[in-house]
Amino acid sequence: MSDGTLAKLRIEAYTDSRFNNQAPVPSLVVPINPAKYSRNGRISYTDNKAAGAAGASPVFDRMEPETVTFELVFDATGVVPQPGGVNSRNGVADQIDALRAVAYAYNGDIHSPHYLKLAWGSFLFKCRLQSLDLTYSLFAPSGIPLRARATAAFVGYTDEYLLQAKMKKSSPDLTHMVTVQAGDTLPLLCHRIYGNSRYYSQVAEANGLTGFRDLRPGQQLIFPPLAGPA
Structure with missing residues (x-):
């Protein structure tokens, strides 16, 4: 039973494909939950019909990994409390850096970015970051970005x-x-x-x-x- 606390999307980083060893970077709890997300799957087939044949006879090849896409909003205008309850003087830069450290940064010990777990209520997805697109839309007089939208696509990961x-x-x-x-x-x-x-x-x-x-x-x-x- 829920205790009434609002569940926030959490991104955890791991250094192994079995998700046993958490990476030495703080997990990211998003300040604003996404309004929606998309989850897509795909099945790959092969078709050995000759060119010009009428119709197709698709033969199952493999199940492609699922992909999940979130649009995350980061705000440093003061409307949304910042992590730790303190508004950042660097605008959204610290929040974006935290996202990059968890999901995007190259870890030299494993020679790749981290393995990730996305957890939000009953949603749990083991994955790796596929793409990250950032759009900045509001700025302080000094030019520091105060609001950003991050479109993050994650590809599901299952070890052999x-x-x-x-x-x-x-x-x-x-x-x-x-x-x-x-x-x-x-x-x-x-x-x-x-x-x-x-x-x-x-x-x-x-x-x-x-x-x-x-x-x-x-x-x-x-x-x-x-x-x-x-």
């Missing part, structure tokens, strides 16, 4: 380990991803996947669980293969 799991093949020698239902236990799920409940400790370790009872409905678990590569 999870991609194998999402295929949901039936063999116990392949990786599986399972969504926990009410009443599920780790030994029961292991018996369902592997035909034997004794692998629960390995599954707990693979998912970073401190105990085999640490399950909650809706949680997604990885069940690694019994043999062979993930």
Whole structure:
């Protein structure tokens, strides 16, 4: 149940593709929630028909990653309280710098920008920044920008380990991803996947669980293969 506090869009940065290690930069909580966002998916097909053929016979190739686009507004006119409750003398520059540090800046330790988590209420999206367009629209007499709109497009990210799991093949020698239902236990799920409940400790370790009872409905678990590569 909500406590009445307004949930704000939060952008968290990570340094690994499994989203286990948070980057040493502050997460960004946007001062103004977006009025809307778009979420798009795409399926790629191939068509081997000869040129000039009437019609097409598309053959499934792959699922393209989803993309999510937000328009974020940053304001330093004094109308909107600034992070920390203090209006910035630098206009919106500090807020834009914070956005860049989280999502756009190159991290030399991982040789790329950060892996990102977008969290807003029930919305959770693991991704990487694809593009960032900034538009400045209001200025102080000194020329310092006081308002900016950032159109940020994010492309969904799933590491190879999870991609194998999402295929949901039936063999116990392949990786599986399972969504926990009410009443599920780790030994029961292991018996369902592997035909034997004794692998629960390995599954707990693979998912970073401190105990085999640490399950909650809706949680997604990885069940690694019994043999062979993930």
